[in-house]
Amino acid sequence: MKVVDIKIFVVNPTAAEKFDGIGHLYRGGINYVVVKVLTDEGIYGVGEGTLHASELAVVAALKNFRELIIGKDPRNIEDIWHFLHRSTYWRGGPIFKTAIAAIDMALWDIKGKLANMPVYQLLGGACRKGVLVYRHADGRDPKEVADNVRKWLERGYKVVRAQMGGYGGSGKLKFEPPEREGLPGTTYFEPTRYLIEVPKLFEHLRSELGMEVELLHDVHEQISPIEAAQLAKSLEPYRLFFLEDPVSPEQKDALAFIRSQTTTPLAIGEIFCDREQIIPLFINRLIDYIRIAPLHVGGITEARKIMTLAEPFGVKSAFHGAADLGPISQAAAVHLQMSVHNFGVQEWTDFRSIQVFCDLFPTPCEVSDGYAYPNEAAGLGIDFNEEIAPRFPYSPVYMPQIRRADGTVHGY
Numbered sequence: 001m002k003v004v005d006i007k008i009f010v011v012n013p014t015a016a017e018k019f020d021g022i023g024h025l026y027r028g029g030i031n032y033v034v035v036k037v038l039t040d041e042g043i044y045g046v047g048e049g050t051l052h053a054s055e056l057a058v059v060a061a062l063k064n065f066r067e068l069i070i071g072k073d074p075r076n077i078e079d080i081w082h083f084l085h086r087s088t089y090w091r092g093g094p095i096f097k098t099a100i101a102a103i104d105m106a107l108w109d110i111k112g113k114l115a116n117m118p119v120y121q122l123l124g125g126a127c128r129k130g131v132l133v134y135r136h137a138d139g140r141d142p143k144e145v146a147d148n149v150r151k152w153l154e155r156g157y158k159v160v161r162a163q164m165g166g167y168g169g170s171g172k173l174k175f176e177p178p179e180r181e182g183l184p185g186t187t188y189f190e191p192t193r194y195l196i197e198v199p200k201l202f203e204h205l206r207s208e209l210g211m212e213v214e215l216l217h218d219v220h221e222q223i224s225p226i227e228a229a230q231l232a233k234s235l236e237p238y239r240l241f242f243l244e245d246p247v248s249p250e251q252k253d254a255l256a257f258i259r260s261q262t263t264t265p266l267a268i269g270e271i272f273c274d275r276e277q278i279i280p281l282f283i284n285r286l287i288d289y290i291r292i293a294p295l296h297v298g299g300i301t302e303a304r305k306i307m308t309l310a311e312p313f314g315v316k317s318a319f320h321g322a323a324d325l326g327p328i329s330q331a332a333a334v335h336l337q338m339s340v341h342n343f344g345v346q347e348w349t350d351f352r353s354i355q356v357f358c359d360l361f362p363t364p365c366e367v368s369d370g371y372a373y374p375n376e377a378a379g380l381g382i383d384f385n386e387e388i389a390p391r392f393p394y395s396p397v398y399m400p401q402i403r404r405a406d407g408t409v410h411g412y
């Protein structure tokens with residue numbers, strides 16, 4: 001069996017319209033990178049290489065990889081993974097790991113189709129009935145956030161992320177429109193008000209919703225290590241499921257200090273892409289949940305290894321799953337998390353509820369009563385409708401820009 005071609009697509013089904021319930025509304029939409037790995041036996045596999053706002057860099061890497069793996073046996077997933085990883089010489093990083101992930105997912109899809117089994121069966125079978133997911137609630141004030149958390153609970157969801165005013169929340173001072181049409185504007189942020197208001201938000205949520213419902217909060221790396229320690233400590237009475245991305249990857253060594261100050265569970269890693277960044281967090285017991293996504297660490301093959309490395313240290317998965325990780329990578333994440341013992345929770349975007357995603361990606365994973373389920377068809381159980389892809393062309397997208405009050409550049 002041989003790979004005969006890799007087709008690469010970029011589709012932006014979200015550029016023109018707004019969608020309720022997608023979790024985020026991104027300016028310019030989201031460009032999803034999709035591959036189809038074709039074989040000489042007529043079987044093909046689908047994979048995803050979306051890297052929001054850097055999609056075309058991944059496409060360039062994929063074009064290189066295409067030339068390298070045409071003629072290879074697609075059944076040799078492990079060998080192809082290492083071959084691609086070393087083929088660049090300057091290896092690793094988000095662009096190459098995402099490109100490898102796209103091909104890796106497609107190869108698992110092919111293997112599943114060959115075996116006539118869903119991928120989670122090939123990975124060891126089901127460890128649970130379904131994959132617990134969390135949704136996003138936001139609002140302008142604590143009352144509105146509580147109302148929006150309740151809406152998810154009423155729909156059967158068990159875990160809800162609570163924000164007030166998006167990332168950085170009430171720390172946002174003002175928004176400046178972009179210098180040129182098509183570019184992102186700039187939001188100005190200072191942490192003081194944010195650090196004061198977040199504990200008040202959770203005090204209100206607990207008084208309204210009780211202590212049992214599972215709530216979490218995403219700091220989105222907006223604060224310094226000492227501020228993160230203060231926040232995690234002040235949130236302790238409100239029993240968070242976890243505090244997400246309390247610091248940036250550059251400050252990950254400070255997690256030891258933060259942990260020494262608080263028992264609030266910590267989750268980090270949604271922009272990590274290499275195991276070398278992650279393993280010290282396990283060994284030194286700095287986190288409770290690892291937020292990688294198969295999409296950005298090299299696919300199912302590498303994400304499974306990272307979860308195996310996490311297992312002896314009691315670290316669970318909390319895979320990244322915002323709307324800029326599309327339905328194919330979501331399916332790959334669900335298959336993997338069905339099959340690992342140390343599963344925690346999966347961030348969720350309900351693509352299945354949006355018609356255009358069902359048309360383009362027949363069919364996204366189903367969610368019911370707070371749990372996601374893999375499709376039982378052979379392989380990943382999801383396809384890509386290339387016939388309608390030209391209706392959703394690429395459109396440029398840039399990440400939001402953040403600066404401090406004095407104009408200093410700050411991370412998103």
Ligand code: MG
Pocket residue numbers: 218220244245270
């Ligand atoms: Mg996050």
